[in-house]
Each structure stands twice: as structure tokens, then as C-alpha cells.
Amino acid sequence: MGLKSGNFVVEFEDHFPSMVEKLGAEGFMNELYKGFELLEDRDTKGFITFDSLKRNASSLGLQKMNDNELRYMVREGDVDGDGKLSEMEFYVLMFRLSPGLMEGSLRWLEIAVLNEL
Numbered sequence: 001m002g003l004k005s006g007n008f009v010v011e012f013e014d015h016f017p018s019m020v021e022k023l024g025a026e027g028f029m030n031e032l033y034k035g036f037e038l039l040e041d042r043d044t045k046g047f048i049t050f051d052s053l054k055r056n057a058s059s060l061g062l063q064k065m066n067d068n069e070l071r072y073m074v075r076e077g078d079v080d081g082d083g084k085l086s087e088m089e090f091y092v093l094m095f096r097l098s099p100g101l102m103e104g105s106l107r108w109l110e111i112a113v114l115n116e117l
Contacts, residue, residue, distance in 0.1 A: 017100030029091075035060075036090050047084040050074050 020028045038059060041052035053070050057063055062070075077085045077093030085093065 016094070016098040032091060032094055033087075036087050039090075041084070044084065047086055048074070048090060049084045
């Protein structure tokens, strides 16, 4: 899984599908919430900002990322354009960055649609 912008690509190993399998859906969402809390800005509770991401990047193994890459991560998930990530924007970004979760989501959607027919 990865982010691409201009001349750089930030790659991540996709552990999310195995986490869902091990923890179940509710346990996985609890872990994502813990990740959000870890990155949450102390001053603007409820949001991840560039500064909070930069301050906590090393705890996620992202210490090698430069400021432009960290800013890009925030922009990539910032749906409403306010320059920060809400909890929901964070969750959506995490799912978008995981090909395995996206495949699973599509399968669940297909099953739900077939069950409705």
C-alpha cells in the first residue's frame, strides 16, 4: 500500500487484512481509533494536523518521511479541505490505503447487493 505524489512514493506494508482476521472487525476499528488518538493534535482535539503527524511520525515508523511527504498524507485524506483530518477522514484514508481491505469491502458490498435482490 502506498501514497504517490509527484516525485515520491511512500510505501507501507499492508497488515490491515491480517489484523481484521485476527482481531475481528470491532477489534480492528478499536485499533484504528487508538492510532487516531495517538496522532490527534493536542490543541485541536478531534483532528490530526500536519504538526501532530510530524510530532508522532516516529511512533509509527515514519521518522524518515520529510515534511512534504507528511503534508501530502494529510492532504490525501483531507476531504473537506480544512487542512486537517477528522476521525472519519482518517478511517477513510486508512481503508483507501489498504488494497486488501478495499477488496474485502467490495466483496461485502457485492454480497449485500446480492442479498437485496
